Amino acid sequence: MKLAVIEGDGIGREVIPVAVKVLDAFGLEFEKVPLELGYTQWERTGTAISSDDLEIIKGCDAVLFGAVTTVPDPNCKSVLLTIRKELDLYANVRPVKPLPCIIGVTGRNDFDFIIVRENTEGLYSGIEEIGSDISWTKRVVTRRSSERIAEYACKLAKKRKNKLTIVHKSNVLKSDKLFLDVCRQTASANNVEYKDMLVDSMAYNLMMHPERYDIVVTTNLFGDILSDMCAALVGSLGLVPSANIGDKYAFFEPVHGSAPDIAGKGIANPLAAILSVKMLLEWMGEPRSQIIDEAITHVLQKKIITPDLGGTASTMEVGNAVAEYVRKNI
Numbered sequence: 001m002k003l004a005v006i007e008g009d010g011i012g013r014e015v016i017p018v019a020v021k022v023l024d025a026f027g028l029e030f031e032k033v034p035l036e037l038g039y040t041q042w043e044r045t046g047t048a049i050s051s052d053d054l055e056i057i058k059g060c061d062a063v064l065f066g067a068v069t070t071v072p073d074p075n076c077k078s079v080l081l082t083i084r085k086e087l088d089l090y091a092n093v094r095p096v097k098p099l100p101c102i103i104g105v106t107g108r109n110d111f112d113f114i115i116v117r118e119n120t121e122g123l124y125s126g127i128e129e130i131g132s133d134i135s136w137t138k139r140v141v142t143r144r145s146s147e148r149i150a151e152y153a154c155k156l157a158k159k160r161k162n163k164l165t166i167v168h169k170s171n172v173l174k175s176d177k178l179f180l181d182v183c184r185q186t187a188s189a190n191n192v193e194y195k196d197m198l199v200d201s202m203a204y205n206l207m208m209h210p211e212r213y214d215i216v217v218t219t220n221l222f223g224d225i226l227s228d229m230c231a232a233l234v235g236s237l238g239l240v241p242s243a244n245i246g247d248k249y250a251f252f253e254p255v256h257g258s259a260p261d262i263a264g265k266g267i268a269n270p271l272a273a274i275l276s277v278k279m280l281l282e283w284m285g286e287p288r289s290q291i292i293d294e295a296i297t298h299v300l301q302k303k304i305i306t307p308d309l310g311g312t313a314s315t316m317e318v319g320n321a322v323a324e325y326v327r328k329n330i
């Protein structure tokens with residue numbers, strides 16, 4: 001197993017080393033390939049990700065990623081979007097699950113759903129023109145990408161409550177009619193119970209009735225926005241992990257960004273990155289991955305928590321406590 005480790009910048013450099021400690025506590029055979037990509041690489045070289053970097057990544061089986069700050073040059077390739085596209089990581093899987101002892105903005109903890117975000121097209125097509133009087137971005141929805149994300153979502157639904165919610169905006173964006181139709185057909189063909197909902201209404205319903213949902217499938221930008229919103233249900237952006245899955249590669253990262261407002265202070269919550277390691281272990285089929293949940297329960301019960309959760313612990317203290325629990329109980 002060859003794992004590319006990309007800390008990125010900002011708090012990516014703080015949470016990933018800690019997440020790697022937790023991974024190391026499992027004592028598994030990994031060849032780790034560290035890569036320096038992102039803002040500092042762009043400042044130094046003018047590119048945030050080079051074709052050589054991409055070749056190195058393609059020589060690995062999976063990637064553990066922190067976060068990168070978007071560079072101010074619109075012509076500079078985005079590290080994240082380039083990797084997602086080049087590795088054809090078409091399913092962005094973002095579980096939204098409460099954690100013990102932590103209550104999010106709605107005060108409830110009776111929900112457990114997964115946002116399955118189409119990860120290769122939609123408004124992230126990269127087909128755009130920026131002008132001084134008019135700028136536009138082409139929103140692309142294809143049958144093939146809609147089909148494979150719908151299949152992925154249905155496969156997940158079958159392992160859970162068999163309930164799919166298709167989120168779209170086809171009342172305005174006619175391109176979403178194709179997405180909706182394909183998702184409906186795929187759900188029917190797979191005997192998955194489904195409903196659909198307009199994204200604005202979905203945002204409201206997720207806050208009001210989060211317990212109603214199981215698998216939520218949606219297009220790229222809606223999935224991006226809803227997943228940050230749903231982090232507030234859990235209690236912090238520092239608590240929600242994600243997996244970008246393709247047929248050959250997989251890429252694991254916290255949902256949050258580089259958080260320049262807290263970077264360098266050593267107070268970023270590392271649990272999203274640690275839960276991303278758990279998703280990596282699950283993807284590998286490691287049966288002991290759930291010990292990470294136990295370890296997190298242990299640190300939360302002991303109130304070893306960072307300031308975003310009202311605590312005073314540092315990134316390192318939380319990470320060390322999780323890693324130590326794993327080491328002792330593995």
Ligand code: NAD
Binds near residue numbers: 067238254257262270
């Ligand atoms: P952000 O997710 O970095 O931060 C949003 C808010 O959440 C901030 O107040 C931040 O302090 C807080 N937060 C985020 N992660 C946290 C953690 N682990 N612990 C505690 N608090 C946390 O979003 P932003 O500020 O809009 O974006 C900053 C930069 O990151 C931008 O350049 C953006 O493009 C980039 N970004 C990168 C990724 C990625 O690389 N995966 C994802 C999102 C944003």
Ligand code: IPM
Binds near residue numbers: 078080255257
């Ligand atoms: C995410 C991020 C990225 C996205 C950005 C940084 C390109 O917000 O992974 O959620 O929009 O997909």
Ligand code: MN
Binds near residue numbers: 224225228255
């Ligand atoms: Mn996002």
